Amino acid sequence: MNQPDKATRRRRGKSAIIDAESAARAVITGRATATARAGDGPVETLRLFRMAKVSATKSRAQAINQLKAVLVATDAQLREALAGLSNPETDTRLRRP
Known part of the structure; x- marks a missing residue:
């Protein structure tokens, strides 16, 4: 499972919207390496x-x-x-x- 970026969470606060945006950006840039379960x-x-x-x-x-x-x-x-x-x-x- 990919972890959220701690620095971004500290700067922008904790919320589901920020986490979802961060996860989407990680997928687009290729930083996300987690695979879905079978x-x-x-x-x-x-x-x-x-x-x-x-x-x-x-x-x-x-x-x-x-x-x-x-x-x-x-x-x-x-x-x-x-x-x-x-x-x-x-x-x-x-x-x-």
Whole structure:
């Protein structure tokens, strides 16, 4: 990664606009030597797996919250039968015919 010119940042201040202009000038003059990442290495693969895991975890939490919201408005007898059960136990109990 190319670093911003420290002298320019001290003289002109710190801002995204100045950094962007400095980066563009470095590319035009050939001073910029950084290359873009390929995006297909092991780090990218791990990032995709982590993203899928986070998404699945959020979806699971959303499904549990929806189930609990439905149970609040359901029959009192069913609500009492499921009271005090953990989330997996509630899920197992509700899947039984």
